[in-house]
Amino acid sequence: MSYRLTLGGTTHLFRDLKTLLAKAAPLRSGDQLAGLAADTAEERVAAQMCLADVPLTRFLEEPIVPYDEDAVTRLIFDRHDREAFAPVRGLSVGEFRDWLLRYETAAAVLTALAPGLTPEMAAAVSKLMSNQDLILAASKARVVTRFRNTLGLPGTLAVRLQPNHPTDDPRGIAASILDGLLYGCGDAVIGINPATDSPAACTTLLRLTDRLIREYEIPTQSCVLAHVTTSLRCLEAGEPLDLVFQSIAGTEAANRSFGIDLALLREARDAALAQRRGTIGDNVMYFETGQGSCLSANAHHGVDQQTLEARAYAVAREFAPLLVNTVVGFIGPEYLYDGKQIIRAGLEDHFCGKLLGLPMGCDVCYTNHAEADQDDMDTLLTLLGVAGCNYIMGVPGADDIMLNYQSTSFHDSQYLRQVLGLRPAPEFAAWLEKMHIVRDGTRLEAVTAQHTLVAGTTRTIGEA
Amino acid sequence: MAAVISTMPDSCIQPDPWNSLRAHTAARIALGRCGASLPTRAQLDFRLAHARARDAVLTEFDAPALGAALAALGEPVLVVESAARDRAQFLQRPDFGRRLADGSRALLTAHAAGAPRCELVIIVSDGLSTFAANSQAKPLLTALLPLLRASGWTLAPLIVAKQARVALQDEIGEILRAQFSLMLLGERPGLGNADSLGAYFTHAPGPSRTDADRNCLSNIRPGGLTSEDAAHKLHALLAQARRLRTSGVALKDDDRGGLIVDS
Numbered sequence: 001m002s003y004r005l006t007l008g009g010t011t012h013l014f015r016d017l018k019t020l021l022a023k024a025a026p027l028r029s030g031d032q033l034a035g036l037a038a039d040t041a042e043e044r045v046a047a048q049m050c051l052a053d054v055p056l057t058r059f060l061e062e063p064i065v066p067y068d069e070d071a072v073t074r075l076i077f078d079r080h081d082r083e084a085f086a087p088v089r090g091l092s093v094g095e096f097r098d099w100l101l102r103y104e105t106a107a108a109v110l111t112a113l114a115p116g117l118t119p120e121m122a123a124a125v126s127k128l129m130s131n132q133d134l135i136l137a138a139s140k141a142r143v144v145t146r147f148r149n150t151l152g153l154p155g156t157l158a159v160r161l162q163p164n165h166p167t168d169d170p171r172g173i174a175a176s177i178l179d180g181l182l183y184g185c186g187d188a189v190i191g192i193n194p195a196t197d198s199p200a201a202c203t204t205l206l207r208l209t210d211r212l213i214r215e216y217e218i219p220t221q222s223c224v225l226a227h228v229t230t231s232l233r234c235l236e237a238g239e240p241l242d243l244v245f246q247s248i249a250g251t252e253a254a255n256r257s258f259g260i261d262l263a264l265l266r267e268a269r270d271a272a273l274a275q276r277r278g279t280i281g282d283n284v285m286y287f288e289t290g291q292g293s294c295l296s297a298n299a300h301h302g303v304d305q306q307t308l309e310a311r312a313y314a315v316a317r318e319f320a321p322l323l324v325n326t327v328v329g330f331i332g333p334e335y336l337y338d339g340k341q342i343i344r345a346g347l348e349d350h351f352c353g354k355l356l357g358l359p360m361g362c363d364v365c366y367t368n369h370a371e372a373d374q375d376d377m378d379t380l381l382t383l384l385g386v387a388g389c390n391y392i393m394g395v396p397g398a399d400d401i402m403l404n405y406q407s408t409s410f411h412d413s414q415y416l417r418q419v420l421g422l423r424p425a426p427e428f429a430a431w432l433e434k435m436h437i438v439r440d441g442t443r444l445e446a447v448t449a450q451h452t453l454v455a456g457t458t459r460t461i462g463e464a
Numbered sequence: 465m466a467a468v469i470s471t472m473p474d475s476c477i478q479p480d481p482w483n484s485l486r487a488h489t490a491a492r493i494a495l496g497r498c499g500a501s502l503p504t505r506a507q508l509d510f511r512l513a514h515a516r517a518r519d520a521v522l523t524e525f526d527a528p529a530l531g532a533a534l535a536a537l538g539e540p541v542l543v544v545e546s547a548a549r550d551r552a553q554f555l556q557r558p559d560f561g562r563r564l565a566d567g568s569r570a571l572l573t574a575h576a577a578g579a580p581r582c583e584l585v586i587i588v589s590d591g592l593s594t595f596a597a598n599s600q601a602k603p604l605l606t607a608l609l610p611l612l613r614a615s616g617w618t619l620a621p622l623i624v625a626k627q628a629r630v631a632l633q634d635e636i637g638e639i640l641r642a643q644f645s646l647m648l649l650g651e652r653p654g655l656g657n658a659d660s661l662g663a664y665f666t667h668a669p670g671p672s673r674t675d676a677d678r679n680c681l682s683n684i685r686p687g688g689l690t691s692e693d694a695a696h697k698l699h700a701l702l703a704q705a706r707r708l709r710t711s712g713v714a715l716k717d718d719d720r721g722g723l724i725v726d727s
Contacts, residue, residue, distance in 0.1 A: 029556045165489055172489030178482060179493035183500070332652075333555045368517035368653045369555055369592050374510070397492020397502075397510060404654035406514070409492075414500030444500050449481040461488060 001062060005050045012046040018064040020054070021120070022304035023047035024127045026344055030292045030305045030335035037304075048128055052094030056085075059120045065301045065311075071252040071262055076118050076314045085116030093124045100125065100137045100355075110141045114317075114357030119250070119310035122352040126306070131344065134351040135387040141354035143390065145322045146281025147221045147242065149187055149427040151390055152359050157422035158391035159413045160323070160361065161186035164402035168195045170208050171461045176396050177212060178457040182447055183410035184417070184438050187428035188323055188361060188391035189243060189286065191223040195402055199233040202226045210240035216435075216453060219427035221278075221322070223286050228260055228268045235271045242277050243286045243322060244268045250311030253299035262318065269319050280427075283322035283359075289313070290327040291345050292335030305335060306345065310352040317358055323391065324358045326350070328380075329366035330405055339376030342366060346380045350389055361391035365407040374398065374406065381408055385416045392416070417442050477503045490656065513655040516595075520650070520658035522551055525590035530598060531624040534588065537605055539619060542575065544568035544636070545626035554627040561629035564636070568625075572639045575621070584612065584702070585620035585642040585669075589628035593650025593658060600661035600684055600691065601648055607695035615703060630664050630678065637669025644705065645669035646698070651682060660685045663698055667711035677712035679705070 003014040014020040022036040024047035031037035038044035060080065065073045082089075087109070088096055099105060126134060144152040151158050163176030173192060180186050190213070192205050202224045209222035221242040224231070228246040235241050246265060249255055255262075265285075272284040289312040294300040300308060309326070316324045326349035329342040336342045346362050353360035364380045366372040381392065398409035416422065423429050423441055432438040435453065436445050447454060480494040495506040502510075531541040545568050546561045548554035554561050564572070588601045605622070612619065620640045625632060630647055637645030646665040653660065661684040666677050679701055684694040705711045 033557060033559070163491070165491070169488065172491065175482070175485035175488045176491045176493055178485065179480070179491075182480070182482070183497075334558050337556055368514070368655070368658075369521045373514060395491075396489075397495055397506065399492050399510065399513075399655045401490050401654070401656070404652065404657075406655065409502070411495070411497060411500060411502045414497075418500060444478075444497065446478055447481065451481075454482050458482065458485065461485065 003050045003054070005046050007042065007046055010042075012043055012050070014047060014050060017054075017058065017062045018301075018303045018307070020047055020051055021064065021124060021127065021307050024051045025304045025306055026127065028305065028335070028341045028345065029333060029337040030295055033334050034295050034300060034305070036302065051124055052092060052128055054093050054124070056088055056091055056093065056096055056121050059118050059124070064120055064303050064307065065251060070301070072250055072255070072311055072315060075262065075318060076311065079115075079314070079318070080118060081115035083116070084113055087113060088116070093121070094128060096121070096125050097128050097133065101133060105140065107140055107142045110355065111357070114355065117356060119314045119352070119356060120307060122355045123307040123310040126348045126352055129351070131347055131383070134347040135383060138351040138354045138387040141388070143354060143357060143359045145283040145359045147278040147283055147322050148280060149219045149425040150280070151188060151322065151425050153426065155421070155423060156425055157385060157389070157413070157417055157420070158188035158425050159185035159394040159410070160188040160325070160391055161190045162193070162393050162395045162400065162407070163190070164193045164400055166195055166402045168201055168205065170204060171464050173205065174208060174212070174457055174461050177209070178453060179396050180394050180410050181218070181453060182437055183394070183414060184424060184432055184444060185394035185410050185413055186218070186220050187425040189221050189223050191225055191245070191286065193225045193403060197226045197230055199230055199237065202230055202234055203237070203239050206234060206239045206241055215456070217431070219431050225286070225288070228264060232268050232271060235275065240277070241272065241275065243284055244272045245286045245288070247288045247293070248312050248315045249289065249293045249297065249299070250308035250315070251294050251299045251301060254294040254297040255315070257297035257299060262315070265319055283320055285319045285321035286323045287316045287321050288325045288327050289316070289349070290331055291349065292331040295335070296331065306348055309349055310356070313353050313356045313358055317356055321359065323361055324353055325361040325363055326353070327363040327365065329370060329372060330363065332367050333370040336370070338371035339373070339379070342370070342372055343376060343380045343383065347383060347387065350384055350387055359390045362389055363393045363407055365393070365405055367405045377406070377408060378412075381412055381416055382419070385420045385422065414444065510655070516658045517653035517655060520593040520595040520653045523594040524551070525594045525597060525626050527624045527626040530588065530601065533602055534605065534622055534624065537602070537609055537622075539609065540621040541624060542571065542621045543624045544571060546628050546632055548627045551627070558629050561627055562631040564632065569639065572636065576640050579620070579640070581641050582620040583618045583642065583706070584644045584646060585623060585637055585640050586646045587623040587625050587628065587633055587636055587648065589625040589632070589647065589649040591628060591649030591662070592652045593660065595659040596650030596661040596685070599659050603691035604648060604661065604684060604694055607692050608698060611695060611699040612702070615699070631673070633664065633666060634669045634671060634673045637666070638671070642669060643667065644702065644711070646702070657683070657685060657688065660688060663694065665698075665702065665705070665711060667705055667709060679711050679715055
């Protein structure tokens with residue numbers, strides 16, 4: 001079905017729904033690279049005007065990637081909850097935006113609605129929304145998950161402690177973990193990107209973090225961000241693995257390029273659940289996503305990168321994850337060119353994920369060939385804090401020396417907690433107070449070399 | 465590399481008493497804090513590292529100047545450029561960096577018409593770090609060329625290519641009818657390494673080559689993989705590839721290096 005709009009003397013024609021979505025997308029380099037972006041600023045707004053009049057039910061009639069060709073499309077359609085969809089089924093995309101912004105649409109309403117929305121509906125409405133709309137609507141949504149602590153409660157902000165090291169040296173990683181813990185970080189997860197993706201390398205890191213968590217009774221979970229098949233091997237060997245990690249994308253072909261399919265993710269989740277390592281909940285999956293991954297894998301089916309990103313969230317929500325994280329600026333300037341595009345994409349991803357019922361975090365980040373700097377990250381970090389983002393990354397000094405990109409630091413997380421009055425996850429907050437790392441909720445205590453953690457970690461590293 | 469800023473007062477700084485652990489990692493740990501915020505010195509150190517990385521990415525590459533410097537190594541030099549018209553386009557459109565500008569294609573085609581087939585063409589490009597090309601290419605070639613000559617490799621002229629992505633080696637190699645194509649280009653700078661060179665080679669360069677067909681050595685710089693070590697590794701890898709008439713995942717050498725994504 002084609003879509004058209006006449007403005008003045010010009011008729012804008014969009015040959016199908018995916019074209020309309022792509023042309024309506026705010027400008028970004030990845031859509032230009034794919035040849036999908038609007039040709040002119042007017043065409044972009046014309047597409048948005050046209051999209052505003054499309055009924056939400058249209059997305060249940062016109063798959064943007066064919067049902068027979070794509071397992072993600074089948075997942076989206078087969079799992080769609082018509083009862084949950086009922087409150088908005090009579091609305092157009094534009095009316096849906098208005099509905100999201102009214103006072104009456106509160107947290108419980110959004111929670112009930114989530115299974116009734118498809119990713120394409122979320123992506124479509126996001127394209128009509130301003131940055132403040134994305135922040136306001138997302139701030140109303142609440143997604144709470146649990147493993148050894150409670151993440152996503154109102155008034156909280158969690159941090160993934162990311163202690164990467166270029167050679168996976170356990171001493172260097174332990175040093176960075178100590179640094180993060182003493183800055184009040186690590187409640188979302190202590191999550192290590194391994195330089196070497198092998199069961200042996202991951203086992204060393206799993207045992208290291210497991211030992212730290214047990215020795216100091218830290219109410220948190222660990223994760224080694226290896227390929228899901230590596231995690232499965234570790235689980236089979238009985239290694240202390242809390243969360244299964246995987247990068248996911250919005251089409252079957254892109255997921256295949258990652259070496260995964262839905263059955264493999266199901267198998268891994270079942271294996272992790274069987275360990276029963278969570279003390280207060282069984283959210284055992286950790287997913288990462290990012291706009292541009294389908295184009296990068298030559299698997300975009302002519303769909304714009306933001307819509308494809310939202311489709312990745314349909315994959316994520318199938319597996320009740322503890323954490324989902326959009327790694328928004330990692331992919332480079334050919335997908336998100338500058339700070340403006342990265343900031344917009346981060347807000348879109350957080351909004352769409354929350355609307356679809358996911359525990360969204362964001363790796364607020366950039367590479368050195370992007371037109372961005374730490375000030376742009378400060379801006380996105382602050383906006384996401386206001387929007388109620390579940391968690392952010394904590395990297396020593398914001399400088400990831402293994403992955404060679406810049407993210408947010410332990411200091412940054414304390415800035416955000418300070419300025420917005422946000423607390424860590426409650427169980428972790430209590431531990432921080434007990435350990436004399438934080439007092440009065442957000443204030444870091446002066447730590448001496450005799451502190452249990454400092455002395456203990458230094459001793460452990462010396463023995464290694 | 466720490467900037468020395470001796471006049472900064474530090475009375476407000478709460479130090480982190482686990483400074484000794486910095487011996488175990490280059491990560492920016494134990495930076496101290498003012499309140500919970502980054503002390504001024506650490507903030508400016510970070511900015512300096514980022515500034516150097518940005519300069520490495522954005523500095524205009526003077527390909528003729530590097531070509532003139534490389535001519536001293538005793539091989540003829542040809543200077544070409546990719547289809548990317550400027551730095552902004554090069555960064556946003558990797559596809560432009562993977563093909564030659566029309567004039568450069570004509571130059572190489574004309575050269576190939578009168579030249580014998582060769583075994584190897586070596587290409588030097590700024591890629592994502594002009595600093596890397598300017599500082600690492602000559603030392604690496606100074607070490608590598610004598611090894612190749614001693615092994616009897618027949619070489620095409622050295623090509624200096626402005627604003628290339630890795631895959632430009634396919635078009636250049638095909639036009640020059642080279643059996644192997646070796647691209648030396650600046651890698652995406654990290655905060656601590658703005659001058660790191662990558663080396664990528666492929667057998668039978670042409671439009672059907674993919675990243676799986678390439679072999680890669682990265683982090684060629686002082687403090688990383690030195691020019692001498694890189695030259696010996698490349699020479700050994702190329703010798704194996706020459707014997708087996710292949711490259712990429714088919715080469716099962718321990719030194720093969722990681723598979724690459726286009727940088």
